[in-house]
Amino acid sequence: MKKLSLNEKNILNTLSKEHLTSIQILNRVESISLILKVYSVLEDLSSKGYTTSYLKKGLKYHYVA
Numbered sequence: 259m260k261k262l263s264l265n266e267k268n269i270l271n272t273l274s275k276e277h278l279t280s281i282q283i284l285n286r287v288e289s290i291s292l293i294l295k296v297y298s299v300l301e302d303l304s305s306k307g308y309t310t311s312y313l314k315k316g317l318k319y320h321y322v323a
């Protein structure tokens with residue numbers, strides 16, 4: 259199994275504490291330049307089976323699988 263990057267570990271740590279919507283994740287990103295990086299990491303984690311998401315009342319929530 260491939261070792262997780264620091265960004266992947268940080269996102270997994272955050273999502274293991276609570277389910278977050280995409281907007282909530284955006285609000286926690288401190289730099290505009292990091293927003294695309296965060297979503298890229300989220301997609302990678304999802305494709306590796308670490309995270310998943312669901313829709314509730316029109317909002318997409320992300321969480322650790």
